[in-house]
Amino acid sequence: xxALVELNGVSKKYEGATALQPTDLDFARGKTTVLIxxxxxxxSTLLRLIIRLLDPDTGTIHFNGAAVTAxxxxxxxxxxxxxxxxxxxxxxxTARKNILLMANHLKWPAEKMNRxxxxxxxxxxxPENALNRFPVELSGGQRQRISLMRALMLxxxxxxxDEPLGALDPLVRAALQKDLKEIFARLNQTAxxxxxxxxxxxxxxxxxVLMSEGKVVQRGTLNDLRAKPESSFVTDFINAQRSLVAx
Amino acid sequence: MKKIFSALLIAVFTASxxxxxxxxxxxxxxxxxxxxxxAKRSLENAGLTTDHRQGMGGTIILWQALKGEQIALYPEYTxxxxxxxxxxxxxxxxxxxxxxxxxxxxxxxxxxFNNTYALVMRRxxxxQQAIxxxxxxxxxxxxxxxxxxxxxxxxxxxxPLAEKYQLAPPNVIGIDHGLGYEALRNGSIDVKDAxxxxxxxxxxxxxVLEDDLQFFPQYKAVFLYRLSLxxxxxxxxxxxxGQLDAKRMIRLNAExxxxxxxxxxxxxxxxxxxxxxxxxxxxxxxxxLRRWTLRHLELAGFSLLLSILVxxxxxxxxxxxGIIGQVIxxxxxxxxxxxxxxxxxxxxxxxxxxxxxxxxIAALFLYGLLPIVxxxxxxxxxxxxxxxxxxxxxxLEPSARLWKIYLPMAxxxxxxxxxxxxxxxxxxxxxxxxxxxxxxxxxxxxGLNLNxxxxxxxxxxxxAILALLVQWSFDLLDRLLIPKGLRL
Numbered sequence: 001x002x003a004l005v006e007l008n009g010v011s012k013k014y015e016g017a018t019a020l021q022p023t024d025l026d027f028a029r030g031k032t033t034v035l036i037x038x039x040x041x042x043x044s045t046l047l048r049l050i051i052r053l054l055d056p057d058t059g060t061i062h063f064n065g066a067a068v069t070a071x072x073x074x075x076x077x078x079x080x081x082x083x084x085x086x087x088x089x090x091x092x093x094t095a096r097k098n099i100l101l102m103a104n105h106l107k108w109p110a111e112k113m114n115r116x117x118x119x120x121x122x123x124x125x126x127p128e129n130a131l132n133r134f135p136v137e138l139s140g141g142q143r144q145r146i147s148l149m150r151a152l153m154l155x156x157x158x159x160x161x162d163e164p165l166g167a168l169d170p171l172v173r174a175a176l177q178k179d180l181k182e183i184f185a186r187l188n189q190t191a192x193x194x195x196x197x198x199x200x201x202x203x204x205x206x207x208x209v210l211m212s213e214g215k216v217v218q219r220g221t222l223n224d225l226r227a228k229p230e231s232s233f234v235t236d237f238i239n240a241q242r243s244l245v246a247x
Numbered sequence: 248m249k250k251i252f253s254a255l256l257i258a259v260f261t262a263s264x265x266x267x268x269x270x271x272x273x274x275x276x277x278x279x280x281x282x283x284x285x286a287k288r289s290l291e292n293a294g295l296t297t298d299h300r301q302g303m304g305g306t307i308i309l310w311q312a313l314k315g316e317q318i319a320l321y322p323e324y325t326x327x328x329x330x331x332x333x334x335x336x337x338x339x340x341x342x343x344x345x346x347x348x349x350x351x352x353x354x355x356x357x358x359x360f361n362n363t364y365a366l367v368m369r370r371x372x373x374x375q376q377a378i379x380x381x382x383x384x385x386x387x388x389x390x391x392x393x394x395x396x397x398x399x400x401x402x403x404x405x406x407p408l409a410e411k412y413q414l415a416p417p418n419v420i421g422i423d424h425g426l427g428y429e430a431l432r433n434g435s436i437d438v439k440d441a442x443x444x445x446x447x448x449x450x451x452x453x454x455v456l457e458d459d460l461q462f463f464p465q466y467k468a469v470f471l472y473r474l475s476l477x478x479x480x481x482x483x484x485x486x487x488x489g490q491l492d493a494k495r496m497i498r499l500n501a502e503x504x505x506x507x508x509x510x511x512x513x514x515x516x517x518x519x520x521x522x523x524x525x526x527x528x529x530x531x532x533x534x535x536l537r538r539w540t541l542r543h544l545e546l547a548g549f550s551l552l553l554s555i556l557v558x559x560x561x562x563x564x565x566x567x568x569g570i571i572g573q574v575i576x577x578x579x580x581x582x583x584x585x586x587x588x589x590x591x592x593x594x595x596x597x598x599x600x601x602x603x604x605x606x607x608i609a610a611l612f613l614y615g616l617l618p619i620v621x622x623x624x625x626x627x628x629x630x631x632x633x634x635x636x637x638x639x640x641x642x643l644e645p646s647a648r649l650w651k652i653y654l655p656m657a658x659x660x661x662x663x664x665x666x667x668x669x670x671x672x673x674x675x676x677x678x679x680x681x682x683x684x685x686x687x688x689x690x691x692x693x694g695l696n697l698n699x700x701x702x703x704x705x706x707x708x709x710x711a712i713l714a715l716l717v718q719w720s721f722d723l724l725d726r727l728l729i730p731k732g733l734r735l
Contacts, residue, residue, distance in 0.1 A: 053636050077642035088637030092655045092730035101651070102641055134732035150641075 004029045004158055004190050005050060010059035012045055019045040021214045022058060027158075032184050032191045034205030036198065037237070042214040043194045047160050050192070051080055064157065078102065081151025081159040085166045087143040089135040095146045096131040099153055106154075120149040123183055141172035148183075159184075159191040165200065177203055198222070198241040210234060268298040269480060272309045272321035272683065275302040275692060276424060277503050278362065278444060278468075278496065282322035284513030286470060286484060292517075293483045300683025301509070302692050304588055305397060306331050308682060311596045313471060314350050317603070320472035320484065324362060326464040328354070328471070330402045336464065353474045355484055357467040360493040362444040364398065364463050367453040368437060380459040381412050384438065391418040393427050393436030403464055405440075411462050425695045442466075444493055446501035468496075491516070507693075507702060532705070535690075540709055543686035546604065546679050547672040547717075550611030554668050558616045559661065562623020563649070576624065579617040587614075587678045595682065607679035607686075614675055615668035622664025626657030659729050666721040673714040677706065687713075 003026035011022040020042040027033050035043035048054045050061060052073045061068045063076055082088075089098050097104075099120065103113045121128045124145040135143055144164055151159060164180075165173045181204055184191055195201055201208050202222040209219045218230045222238075229235045269290060273283035280301050287297045300318060303309055310332050312318045329338045333346050344354055366381055373379070376387060384390065398404040399421050409415065422430060422439075428447050430436045441448060443455060443466075468491070470484050491499075495516075503512035561579070565572040585593075590610050600606040630653060638652045654661070680688030687706040694702030726734075 048636075051640050053639060074642055074644060077640055080640075082637070082640035084633055084637065086633060088633050088640075090634065090637070090652055090656065090732075092658075092732045094732065102643070105643065105647060105651070134735055136732065136735050 002029045003027060004064060005192075006062040007046075007049075008060050008062070010046075010049060010056045010061060012042075012049060012054055012057050018214050020049070023216060025209070025216060027190065027192055028207075029190050030188045031206040032189070032193060032204055034201040034208050035192065035194045035211060036196060036201045036208055037211035037217075038196065040213075041211040043211050044162055045214075046211075047162050047192060047194055050158075051077060051082055051160060078106075078154055079157050081148075081154075081156040083144070083147045083151045083159070083161045083164045085163045087135070087147035089143055089147060089150075091135050094132050094134055095138065095142075098135070098146055099131075099149045101150065103153055116153065117149075120152060123152075123186070124149055125179060139172075140168050141176060144168065144176060145179075148180075152187075157190060159189055161191065161193040163194055163196070166195070180204060198238065210237065212237075268296040269320070269476075270318040271297055271299045272303050272312055272318040273299065273301050274305060274309060274321070275681070276442075277446070277500050277509075278442065279322050280509040280693075281499050281503050281512050282358070282468065282470075284509045285487065285516050286320065286322070288510075288513050288517060289483050289487060290480065293479065295480065295483075302680060302689070303683045304591060304681040307592055308595050311592065312682075313352060313473065315596050315598065316351075316473060316475075317595065319476055319480070320470050322358075322468060323354075323471045324466035324468055325357075326363065326403060326466035328469075329464065334402070336402065347471070348474065351474050353472050353476075353481070355470045355472070356488040357469060358487055359468075359489045359491040360444060360496045361465055361467050362442045362493075362496070363458075363466040364403070365441050365443045365455045365458070366438055367431075367441045367448060367455055369431060370452045370454045372437060373454050373456070378456065380457040381408075381414075381462070382459050384414055384416075384456070385412065388416050389418075390416060390437040391420075391435070392416055392438045393420050393422040393430050394440050395424045395427065396421045398440040403462075408462050411460055423695055425699075444496045444500060446497055446504050449497065450501065450504075507699060536705070536709060539685065539687045539689055539706065540713070542604075542679075542684075543673070543676050543688075543710070543713065546607050546611060546676045546684065546686050547669065547713075550608045550615055550676075551665070551669050551672050553608070553612040554615035554619050554672075555665060557612075558619030558664070558668075559623050561616070562620040562661070562664075563627065565620055565624040566627035568628075572624065575620060579620045582613045583617050587675065588681060590614075591678070591682050603682075604679075604684045606682055607676070607684040610678070611672050611675055615672050618667040618671070619661070619664040622660045622667075623657065626660025626664075627653055629660070630656050655730055656733070659725070659733055662721070662725055662728060666718065669717045669721060670714050673710060673717055677710060 005027040007023055007025045009022045009024060010020065011018070012020040023046070025046075035046060037043050045054065049056050052068060063079075066072070068076060089095075090101075093101065096117070099117060100113055103116070117131070118128065120126075121131070126142065126145045126149065130138070130142070135146070138146065148164070165176055168176065177200060183189070184204070193201075193204060207219060208222060208225060210217045210225060212233055218225055218234050220228075225234055226238060229238075271283045271287050273279040283299050283301065287299050290297050303312065306323075306327055309318070309321050309323075313321060325340070325343070328343055328347070329336050333343065338346070347354055366384075368378060378384060378387065394405055405419070420436070422436070427436065427439045428451060431439050431453070432451060441453070441455070447453070448455060470487070472481065472484060499512045499515055502515050503509050506512065561575050565575040587610065590613065591606065594600045594606045594609055600609060634652075634656070638648045643651065676686050677688030677691055679686045680692045687710045690702050690706035691710075694700065694704075694706065
């Protein structure tokens with residue numbers, strides 16, 4: 001398998017408590033992998049380790065075949081997009097400036113920036129005339145679209161999304177799920193998405209990685225998990241979510 | 248920006264170096280002002296350039312300034328020299344002269360009058376209660392004493408006096424000299440300390456209580472001067488020896504208080520003495536106001552600029568917490584607790600500072616640091632964790648994160664700190680007058696000293712208006728400097 005990201009024996013403790021047990025995991029190029037599991041299972045920790053907001057206690061992470069180190073991380077981060085639950089937009093900058101922040105920093109020519117901005121607006125269905133608004137003047141869904149554009153601006157090889165739709169109401173959420181799926185397909189984007197919603201995982205993910213207590217419990221498609229659960233936790237987790245839908 | 252600033256800085260710090268006038272100091276009371284003006288006038292009549300730094304703090308500041316060659320001369324009293332400066336009360340004049348010489352300081356012969364401390368009362372009250380001497384006070388423990396802070400603390404002041412006369416009145420308060428006369432007049436106090444040549448004694452119909460146990464030492468007026476002064480300067484000063492008796496001094500003091508003009512009072516000395524001298528009518532009020540205000544803004548402005556340039560980097564360092572952060576916040580807070588007069592007294596003996604605008608700016612700069620450091624630190628610390636992480640995850644280098652993200656986001660808090668410092672600075676800059684650095688504190692101090700409300704208000708009202716204007720202009724500046732997205 002052609003893996004873009006590989007974790008070998010990566011583990012992390014917070015103040016003595018284990019957040020991630022030694023884990024081997026790889027993420028396929030061009031695929032969307034969903035990390036799912038209950039709160040505190042280590043799925044967000046895993047994402048933050050990949051972009052090095054956390055340093056692993058043990059193990060190594062390879063990106064595109066090269067080991068991630070403190071020396072090359074700044075450069076690597078520019079090849080990775082990162083979207084978080086509340087968007088992480090900077091309140092003092094307009095939507096446009098949030099999106100163009102890195103391009104400006106890297107001194108892209110104006111024409112190239114504008115071309116890319118138009119592409120992204122079309123891709124994320126964001127009205128170009130609203131780009132001059134500040135984050136507080138945008139709805140939650142619009143903020144996530146801006147955050148996505150900012151993450152995609154430099155055409156990253158990898159997109160990391162940490163519960164990007166977690167704070168949205170159901171209708172907006174459904175619309176964004178549909179758009180995200182289309183965008184990932186159109187860009188052939190390698191993406192890792194964290195969620196605790198199994199329906200969202202099944203809809204967006206080529207593959208699901210179910211985690212619990214800092215460990216990977218099982219990986220596969222939803223059907224694999226349903227048909228061949230590797231432990232009773234897998235069944236319990238699936239049933240818990242299905243029963244909610246059944247209500 | 249940096250260039251303009253350093254150019255201005257150099258301009259301020261060198262302005263005082265031009266022409267090298269002979270610097271004359273004086274203490275914060277009428278007689279000292281007048282004596283200094285007399286010296287100034289005499290030296291100018293001899294063709295010398297002088298500058299009078301009037302109304303500087305107290306004995307300690309003037310002595311430090313003279314010792315440190317910040318000033319060339321100032322009027323002093325033999326009693327003060329013995330008690331406060333040399334701290335040997337029993338010393339004779341020859342020994343005094345010898346000890347002063349070890350500091351490179353010379354002393355003229357007596358100018359001709361003894362301005363000793365005295366206790367005074369309203370004449371009517373004293374007569375009613377048959378109080379004539381200080382010993383008589385023992386029979387009246389109900390009397391209220393209002394004494395100057397200096398008198399309360401002096402080696403030859405209140406405590407040893409009370410001991411010698413066995414006085415233990417229950418009501419003793421500390422009060423400013425000028426305000427004390429007011430309190431005496433309206434009956435808030437009954438007894439106060441005064442100088443025996445004080446014009447107010449006659450003016451307010453007060454009596455001096457006889458020092459029947461001869462407690463108070465002699466306070467003969469002299470000039471203290473740097474021994475390194477050119478011979479012609481010393482000759483002029485010595486020309487004043489024996490020229491002023493007590494009666495004449497009282498008259499000059501009264502003239503100074505009546506006209507609110509020390510130059511004019513000093514001129515009276517020369518016209519009395521038959522010297523041909525044209526009286527300097529003094530500057531007009533608008534001109535003086537302009538001079539005070541400009542100096543005030545200069546003091547407050549430069550110190551604020553320094554506080555900003557130093558305070559923001561310190562605040563950034565402090566925002567990272569840890570021991571360094573605690574040390575920075577601890578020290579800047581501690582500076583805030585030093586009383587202004589004490590801070591000035593600490594800075595005056597330091598060679599670079601001395602009696603100058605620099606010292607005032609340095610003191611104001613230190614007082615202005617804390618609000619800026621603290622607000623910068625809290626502004627940065629208040630940035631939410633996810634936003635910090637977003638900036639890191641984007642791949643911005645640490646310096647770009649600071650300049651493009653963190654500082655703009657903390658701008659409201661930082662500007663708030665700067666605004667607080669600016670307003671505090673405008674208020675505190677009045678203390679510059681204590682070391683003769685001018686500003687709106689000048690009329691406030693001399694008004695306090697003359698017990699003249701109008702003069703006090705001439706400084707206090709413009710200072711209050713300035714503070715308001717500064718507040719308003721910062722509100723406008725907020726709109727320019729705080730990003731719109733943070734104001735919505």
